[in-house]
Amino acid sequence: MKYERSIIPIIEAHYQNFTASEKIIADFFMNNKEVSDFSAQKVAGHLYTSEASLSRFSRKCGFKGYREFIYRYQEGFKEERKDASEDTRNILDTYQELLTKAYSLIDEAQIIRIANIISRANQRVFVYGKGSSGIAAEEFKNRLMRFGVDIECIVDTHIMKMNTAVIRSRDLLIGISVSGQAEEVLQALESGKRKGAVTVLISAAKRSEWAQWCDEVVLIASKENLDLGKLISPQFPVLVICDVLYANVMKHNRNDREALHRETLIELGRIK
Incomplete structure (x- = not known):
């Protein structure tokens, strides 16, 4: 089985160390389900924050800057499953999600x-x-x-x-x-x-x-x-x-x- 490295668990692990504005950025990336324009200018405008804030947020997550962060974010991006509402699939998907996160964190x-x-x-x-x-x-x-x-x-x-x-x-x-x-x-x-x-x-x-x-x-x-x-x-x-x-x-x-x-x-x- 192939696992994709996701940076979502990294964001979650550092969440308590973020400032209020950085938590808004974190929430956006953790909850986002669509592939879109993730350029610093576009995201900063959407979140009413600055590109400098995106850079600080990225460094707190352990990356050199926003460019490296967004590269890793897009690398592990997956489409949302259509059948996630079924109880059995929900459970199996949750286990799969946790295993993928574990692989990313180890x-x-x-x-x-x-x-x-x-x-x-x-x-x-x-x-x-x-x-x-x-x-x-x-x-x-x-x-x-x-x-x-x-x-x-x-x-x-x-x-x-x-x-x-x-x-x-x-x-x-x-x-x-x-x-x-x-x-x-x-x-x-x-x-x-x-x-x-x-x-x-x-x-x-x-x-x-x-x-x-x-x-x-x-x-x-x-x-x-x-x-x-x-x-x-x-x-x-x-x-x-x-x-x-x-x-x-x-x-x-x-x-x-x-x-x-x-x-x-x-x-x-x-x-x-």
């Missing part, structure tokens, strides 16, 4: 860095998550535990706070918050960072202030109101990135890890 170098940390000898890993993020955290923990990773999942907010007392330097803390608004998870990472832990946040949002206490922000795909779980399971984008991390951890000492994985399946009665 930073391979970042994934390798985190997988290397998880695979370090005598590495302790703590995964924090609430609600649907907690469900994904539990699944991630169960899979990595079969590889012999010393990993613990914490979904109770009181235990998150208490766990800070046992954090050691170089422990790895992975927080999961799709919205980026789970304060207890963010606070647990911040507290762990002060004790010397390596901190990773998996989220659909990215805020500049997180750089003070977060070593890595792994961006995941999202869609409006995804956290409400009305259409599909909200943990789906988290599980996608966890599977990518899992596959990269698997590359380290593959033979030993596969042998240990087989042993755990035998203990569980899955194979003989």
Whole structure:
């Protein structure tokens, strides 16, 4: 299956960092469904803004300028589906949209860095998550535990706070918050960072202030109101990135890890 790289998830990830006028620009590009004249002069006139504002907006999204931004925008543009009103097609299209966004967002170098940390000898890993993020955290923990990773999942907010007392330097803390608004998870990472832990946040949002206490922000795909779980399971984008991390951890000492994985399946009665 071929995936097109879209910059819509990049806009969504930086949305909270935009000014009011930049959010108007972001809304235009995220909601636009038609191919038209996207020249700076035309768009600026349509939005009653300036070409300089379009340039600043583009740079905040990580591009050199508006010309590079609009090139990427047009590259990933797709026609709206005619049958999107059907429930079944709506669900399948949503999954396809999230997978395409995930492909656009994945930073391979970042994934390798985190997988290397998880695979370090005598590495302790703590995964924090609430609600649907907690469900994904539990699944991630169960899979990595079969590889012999010393990993613990914490979904109770009181235990998150208490766990800070046992954090050691170089422990790895992975927080999961799709919205980026789970304060207890963010606070647990911040507290762990002060004790010397390596901190990773998996989220659909990215805020500049997180750089003070977060070593890595792994961006995941999202869609409006995804956290409400009305259409599909909200943990789906988290599980996608966890599977990518899992596959990269698997590359380290593959033979030993596969042998240990087989042993755990035998203990569980899955194979003989």
